[in-house]
Amino acid sequence: MSVEDRGQGVEGSRGRGESGVPATGLHVVDVCFSYGQRRVLADITLSAAPGEFLCIVGPNGCGKSTLLKLLIGHLQPQAGTISLGGSALASLKPGQIAQQVALVPQSGSIGFAYSVIQVVLMARWPWRAAGMAGGLGFQTVQDLQIVHEALAAMDVTHLAERPITELSGGERQRVLVARALAQQTPIILLDEPTSAMDIRHQLQMLELLRQQTRRTAKTVICVTHDLNLAAQWADRVILMDGGHIAAAGPTTTVLRPELLEKVYGVRVETAPGIRFTLAG
Amino acid sequence: MFRGKYHRLQYSVCHLGSVGILLVSLFLLTACKQDSSGDTAPASGPGGGAATTSSGIRIISTVPAATAQLLQLGAADLLVGVTKYDQPILPPGKEDLPVVGDYDSLNYELLIKLHPTVLVMQRTASNISGRLEDIIARHHIELVNIKLDVLADLYATAAELGRVSGHASAAATTITATRQTLATIQNQWAAAPHPRVVYLVGTSPMMVAGSGTFIHEVLQIAGAVNAGATIGSNYPTISNEALINMAPDVLLIAAPGEPPSTGVQDPRLARLIDLPIAAARQGRIYLITDPNCQLATLTIAEQVRALARLIHQADPPSAPTPAATLPAAGKVPP
Amino acid sequence: MSKPLNLVSYLGYWAMALPATAVVMVLCMMVGPAQGGGMTWGWPGPDILDVRILPVLAAAIVGAMLAGSGVVLQSMLRNPLADPLILGIASGANLAAVVWVLYGGLLLSLGAAHGVPPILLPTGKATCAAVGAILSILLVFFLARRRSTTALEPVTLLLVGIVVSAFNGAATALLLAISPLEKEHEILNYIMGYIDDGVTRPQLCVALIVGLVGWLLAVGSSHAMNIAALSDEEITSLGVRLGRLRTLSFISASIMTAAAICLAGPIGFVGLICPHVCRTLWGPDHRQLLVTAPFAGAIFLMAAYAFVHSSLGMFHTQIPIGVITALCGGPFFLILLRRRGVWDER
Numbered sequence: 019m020s021v022e023d024r025g026q027g028v029e030g031s032r033g034r035g036e037s038g039v040p041a042t043g044l045h046v047v048d049v050c051f052s053y054g055q056r057r058v059l060a061d062i063t064l065s066a067a068p069g070e071f072l073c074i075v076g077p078n079g080c081g082k083s084t085l086l087k088l089l090i091g092h093l094q095p096q097a098g099t100i101s102l103g104g105s106a107l108a109s110l111k112p113g114q115i116a117q118q119v120a121l122v123p124q125s126g127s128i129g130f131a132y133s134v135i136q137v138v139l140m141a142r143w144p145w146r147a148a149g150m151a152g153g154l155g156f157q158t159v160q161d162l163q164i165v166h167e168a169l170a171a172m173d174v175t176h177l178a179e180r181p182i183t184e185l186s187g188g189e190r191q192r193v194l195v196a197r198a199l200a201q202q203t204p205i206i207l208l209d210e211p212t213s214a215m216d217i218r219h220q221l222q223m224l225e226l227l228r229q230q231t232r233r234t235a236k237t238v239i240c241v242t243h244d245l246n247l248a249a250q251w252a253d254r255v256i257l258m259d260g261g262h263i264a265a266a267g268p269t270t271t272v273l274r275p276e277l278l279e280k281v282y283g284v285r286v287e288t289a290p291g292i293r294f295t296l297a298g
Numbered sequence: 299m300f301r302g303k304y305h306r307l308q309y310s311v312c313h314l315g316s317v318g319i320l321l322v323s324l325f326l327l328t329a330c331k332q333d334s335s336g337d338t339a340p341a342s343g344p345g346g347g348a349a350t351t352s353s354g355i356r357i358i359s360t361v362p363a364a365t366a367q368l369l370q371l372g373a374a375d376l377l378v379g380v381t382k383y384d385q386p387i388l389p390p391g392k393e394d395l396p397v398v399g400d401y402d403s404l405n406y407e408l409l410i411k412l413h414p415t416v417l418v419m420q421r422t423a424s425n426i427s428g429r430l431e432d433i434i435a436r437h438h439i440e441l442v443n444i445k446l447d448v449l450a451d452l453y454a455t456a457a458e459l460g461r462v463s464g465h466a467s468a469a470a471t472t473i474t475a476t477r478q479t480l481a482t483i484q485n486q487w488a489a490a491p492h493p494r495v496v497y498l499v500g501t502s503p504m505m506v507a508g509s510g511t512f513i514h515e516v517l518q519i520a521g522a523v524n525a526g527a528t529i530g531s532n533y534p535t536i537s538n539e540a541l542i543n544m545a546p547d548v549l550l551i552a553a554p555g556e557p558p559s560t561g562v563q564d565p566r567l568a569r570l571i572d573l574p575i576a577a578a579r580q581g582r583i584y585l586i587t588d589p590n591c592q593l594a595t596l597t598i599a600e601q602v603r604a605l606a607r608l609i610h611q612a613d614p615p616s617a618p619t620p621a622a623t624l625p626a627a628g629k630v631p632p
Numbered sequence: 633m634s635k636p637l638n639l640v641s642y643l644g645y646w647a648m649a650l651p652a653t654a655v656v657m658v659l660c661m662m663v664g665p666a667q668g669g670g671m672t673w674g675w676p677g678p679d680i681l682d683v684r685i686l687p688v689l690a691a692a693i694v695g696a697m698l699a700g701s702g703v704v705l706q707s708m709l710r711n712p713l714a715d716p717l718i719l720g721i722a723s724g725a726n727l728a729a730v731v732w733v734l735y736g737g738l739l740l741s742l743g744a745a746h747g748v749p750p751i752l753l754p755t756g757k758a759t760c761a762a763v764g765a766i767l768s769i770l771l772v773f774f775l776a777r778r779r780s781t782t783a784l785e786p787v788t789l790l791l792v793g794i795v796v797s798a799f800n801g802a803a804t805a806l807l808l809a810i811s812p813l814e815k816e817h818e819i820l821n822y823i824m825g826y827i828d829d830g831v832t833r834p835q836l837c838v839a840l841i842v843g844l845v846g847w848l849l850a851v852g853s854s855h856a857m858n859i860a861a862l863s864d865e866e867i868t869s870l871g872v873r874l875g876r877l878r879t880l881s882f883i884s885a886s887i888m889t890a891a892a893i894c895l896a897g898p899i900g901f902v903g904l905i906c907p908h909v910c911r912t913l914w915g916p917d918h919r920q921l922l923v924t925a926p927f928a929g930a931i932f933l934m935a936a937y938a939f940v941h942s943s944l945g946m947f948h949t950q951i952p953i954g955v956i957t958a959l960c961g962g963p964f965f966l967i968l969l970r971r972r973g974v975w976d977e978r
Contacts, residue, residue: 092868116871123866129710130861130916133634140859144871154919155855156639179634201870362813383813502757503821503950504829528668530948535821538683538829540944543667569830574679 042103043067044089044119044205044237049098051084058084059261062098068204068235071228073248075241076258077282082241083124085258086207089239091115103204116144120198122208125190131181134174134193138165141201168200171226173219187214195223199230206230208240212247221295224251245286249273250293257281353464358398358414362387363446363593367456370596371472373463378412386555386589406433416462418442449515452594453477472596479599480519486614487521487606493547495522495609496577499592501551501569504541505533512594520606522548542575548609549577552586559585584608633915645920649927653692656931660688660938669945683829684941690831690839690895691937691953692930695902697843697892699929701885702903703910703921704850707857708881709786712911715904716889719789720768720796722898725890727800728764729822729897730807732757733815758828758835762894769886772796784878825899825954827937839891846887850922853880857918899954901961902929908965936960 044066051059059081066072074082087093088100091107100107102118110118120141128137142161157165169175172192182190191214198206206227212220228251230236242248248255248269255272257265259281265272278286358379359365365384368377374389379398388395396412399405401420409417410433417439419426426443434441442462444455453473460469495517497507506526507513511533517524525544529536549570562571562581571578586605590597607613635641661684666672676684701716708714716722732739736757776784776792808819850857856872860881867874889903906929910921936956944950 087865090865090869092865112868112873113871116869119869121865121869123863123869128861129712130911132858132861132916136634136636136858136917139636140862140870143855143859154642154851156642157636162636181634207869382810500817502818502828502830503826505817508948529944534944534949535951536944537665537687537941537950539680539941540665540950542680542683543665573683 042204043070044239045101046085046089047099047101049088049095049100051081051088051093051095057261059088059095062261062263064256064263064266066205066237066239068237069231070237071231071251071253072237072239072256073242073252073254074239074256074258075243075245075248076264079260080258081261082258083209086121086209086239086241089207090119090121113144116201116203118203119205119207120201120203122191122194122198122206122211124209124213125187128182131183133179133181134185135165135169135178137182137193138168138197138200141165141168141197144201164202165196165200168196171199172196173222188216188219191215192219192223204235205237205239208238208242210242211240212242212244220247227251245273245278355416355462355464356412356414357416357418357463358409358412359384359418360399360401360404361418361420361444361446363595364418364420364442364444364455364459366590366593366595367459368463371456371460371463371465371468373459373465376463378414379409404430406430409433410437413437414439416440416442418444418459420444420446446512446594447510448512449480449594449598452512452598455594456596476596476599480602483599483602483606483614484519484521487519487610490521490610490615492521492523493609494525494545494576495548495550496525496541496544496546497550497552499533499552501566503535504537505535506541506544508532508534512598516598516602516605517609520602520609522609538573542573545575547576547580547582549575549583550586550605550608551583552591554587554591555589556585556587558587582611637917637919642919642923645914645923649924653927653930656934657688657692660691660934661685663938663942665942665944671942671945686831686833686836687827687829687937687941688934689836691827691933693836693839693843694827694892694896694899695906695929695931695933696926697839697846697888697929698899698903698933699906699925700843700847700850700922701888701892702929703907703918703925704857704881704885704888705903706907707860707918708784708878708885709790710861711786711790712908713904714790715900716885716892717898717900717903718797719793720772720800721765721886721889722893722900723797723800723804724768724771725761725765725893725898726823727804727807728767729757729761730804730811730819731764732760733818733822734807734811736760757822758831758894761897762890765890765893766886768796768800769882769890773882784875784882789882821952822897824952825897825957826952827896827933827940831895835895839895842894843888843891846884846891847922847926849880849884849887851919853877853884854919854922857881858916861916896953899933899957901954901957902933905957905961905965906932912969932957932961 046062046064049059049062050057062081062085074085076082084093088095089107091110091112094108102110102115105114107115139157139161142157142164143155146155146157146161166175169178172195174189174192174196177185177189177193182193185193191211195208195211198208208227211223215223224247227238227240231238231253240247240252252269254267255265255269256263257272257277264281265277273288275286275288278284353376355376356378357368357373357376359368359377360381362381362383365377365380366387368374369387369389374392377392377395380388380395381400382397383400384395385393396408398408398412402425406429415438417434419441421443423443426441433439440462442458444458445451446455453476456469456473457466460466497513497517499505499507499513506529507517507524508529508531509524509527510531514524514527525546526534528544529540551566551570553566556566559567562583564585566585567583570583577583586608588601588604591601661681662673662675664672664676664680664684675681698716702714705714705716705719706712772789772792773784775796776789804823808816811819856877859867859870859872860874860877862870864874867877892899907921907925910924910928914920914924933953936953940951940953940956
């Protein structure tokens with residue numbers, strides 16, 4: 019049985035538009051998706067309001083990554099609707115979607131040796147390209163400014179002219195997050211963003227994302243394996259299991275030992291353990 | 299039919315087994331059929347026919363020029379195997395001769411079945427495989443390995459072919475006559491001006507007859523200078539510019555078996571007619587359409603005579619001596 | 633290189649490439665075979681000028697088209713080892729050329745007999761080859777399509793291309809086996825790739841225009857091609873229509889390759905090496921690559937042609953240009969790879 023998530027977000031729900039679709043935020047209603055015959059997602063309903071830090075957790079194969087692909091419009095659901103900022107995803111052009119949602123993929127190895135700044139500049143494409151071609155699309159001064167800010171925020175300015183193929187896994191992930199920031203979208207999706215980062219950079223990134231949600235009312239949706247990360251940073255957590263939502267709500271409601279045991283099949287304990295925070 | 303835990307497996311084995319038996323029986327049937335049709339007696343072998351000569355000579359020729367020469371010597375009856383390139387020159391009644399191979403490949407099985415006594419080839423010694431040497435030794439086949447680069451080779455080959463086909467005297471006569479005729483032609487044109495000639499054996503890409511070829515010698519006998527000899531030997535590939543550098547007065551293009559040229563407007567000459575060479579300016583570009591023009595055969599004397607007339611666009615300064623007529627190869631009756 | 637490309641540096645690449653190519657073209661025009669063997673050096677007289685300039689221009693166009701299409705294909709297939717001749721294009725052209733050599737006369741007379749207007753009949757081996765290339769491309773395209781969101785997946789395309797190539801190659805070999813002796817040389821020489829000395833002005837113009845169309849298509853999506861190096865989801869998340877980009881790339885690469893094959897047989901290595909060299913020297917930005925790689929290809933092939941053309945005295949025959957591109961391209965590429973191996977690491 020799938021649970022519906024009627025999360026209200028930190029700042030409460032906004033008004034609804036004429037058609038009944040909420041004017042802001044991300045809303046997924048009764049989405050089903052199958053790869054051929056294999057049903058991957060069934061009746062997924064969730065919402066994320068502006069300024070919310072949402073974590074999606076769940077065991078391997080529960081459909082987390084597929085959900086992300088649906089949210090950026092890479093895959094089309096067989097049933098249900100997804101709406102972004104008041105419009106249905108299916109009615110938006112890819113360029114328009116890219117102005118609303120940014121994706122930080124899992125590892126993204128690139129075959130060609132673009133420099134870091136060139137990679138981050140790719141995020142400015144949706145704001146520049148006129149239609150498909152986009153032609154030569156040289157960047158503007160403003161583009162460069164935004165990119166430099168993003169690089170600084172993720173502490174990769176010193177890597178700006180290094181080829182991305184030379185970076186370590188963690189550095190590369192920071193570059194990808196910087197790219198998502200430079201895309202300046204109200205919604206950021208992250209797929210396992212901290213898997214290769216060291217503790218300092220993990221904390222820095224999560225702190226930065228939280229600031230973005232508080233100050234600029236961005237919505238951050240983070241798919242992660244790290245339950246502690248979810249526990250510490252998320253405003254709300256969605257627990258998925260086998261293509262359904264098993265639980266959704268505030269951290270304390272969802273991350274309960276008995277629920278986690280049922281979903282993951284492993285005994286969990288919560289304990290007042292060691293917590294790492296940024297000093298100063 | 300099958301029951302029990304392994305019934306699927308049993309069905310599969312059954313199916314596979316029946317298919318396998320079917321295939322094996324088909325194979326055996328066809329193999330048997332072949333064996334009964336192939337036999338040990340030459341008389342009913344394919345292609346040999348009952349017309350095996352009383353001399354018992356059976357010749358397989360893998361060289362088109364040799365085939366042509368054998369036909370010219372009147373040894374058509376002795377041929378039991380040819381190459382795929384010989385079709386145009388085979389006389390009526392002989393078009394069904396089996397194809398045994400060509401200059402670089404041979405069907406050994408067919409070779410053995412035809413029970414040849416003579417095998418004519420044109421290969422370097424290293425190119426004759428051990429297998430072939432084996433077969434030749436075991437079946438008592440005489441190997442005639444010929445060269446046809448220059449005219450001397452032509453005479454030697456004709457003599458060899460005459461010997462193995464039992465037409466040695468005819469061959470000797472023809473060789474002598476050919477030599478005489480060629481010498482006469484050379485004398486006739488010796489005093490005339492020798493134009494520079496380029497003989498192209500291919501146009502796309504352009505391949506020219508260089509030194510060390512019988513075409514080179516033929517051109518010299520016909521009273522011309524082979525400009526292609528300056529490039530190299532055999533048949534080098536050249537560019538337009540190299541052709542211009544050779545500054546030919548006459549340009550000859552081999553087009554065996556094609557319809558004759560319609561003059562300078564002929565589309566086949568389109569690329570060459572605009573080149574800044576004397577031959578183009580004076581319209582002296584000719585197509586040579588004799589089917590045998592690229593084979594060194596025993597009709598070469600007549601070919602050279604015609605070539606000389608073409609090059610000089612005139613009759614020779616003195617009256618020609620009559621040459622010995624030869625039985626013509628191919629479908630044209632003598 | 634590592635800085636983002638802007639208009640000034642883009643124009644700078646043009647400013648570097650154009651004069652360099654012009655200089656090389658002039659140099660290539662000044663060499664030729666000498667009468668007694670050896671080479672001549674010097675600006676040719678009016679007669680020879682005409683004979684030299686057309687093949688040199690043809691070499692430039694062919695090199696540029698092959699290199700340009702190599703850039704596009706390497707981007708689309710996300711594989712630096714992609715070559716314009718692997719997707720069944722070259723083998724299709726070969727097959728069509730062989731069919732023309734063997735049956736061209738027959739086709740022409742058949743067509744004339746049935747009242748087909750002459751304009752529709754292939755007027756020569758080159759046109760036939762281009763038609764064969766295009767038919768082969770269409771075959772690969774339709775076989776590789778799927779009903780998924782991304783119409784052309786790189787791996788599927790490569791596999792289908794290999795299969796179609798194998799089939800074309802087999803058909804060509806079959807025709808070669810039944811061909812008469814005089815035609816064999818022509819066929820073999822075509823397959824090894826050679827710049828046709830007899831190329832005419834109209835042929836050059838057609839090839840240039842067709843090639844430019846393909847090139848412009850590629851330039852139009854050149855910025856998107858940078859993004860195409862990422863994974864499928866990332867490309868979509870950045871707002872690029874993946875299916876359309878791949879289709880456009882494919883069409884553009886096919887048009888450019890067909891233009892090249894129209895003028896010369898399939899010449900290998902140019903489309904593989906030139907994009908690599910330019911990527912190693914000036915970075916992987918496709919906007920820059922679509923400027924530098926075609927000129928690099930033009931320079932490479934013009935130089936190869938000049939060598940082949942003037943070395944008649946050395947080899948006593950004109951060697952096929954494909955031999956030179958392979959012999960020279962290979963070692964040069966290896967050297968570059970050793971020195972700057974980091975650039976194309978995966």
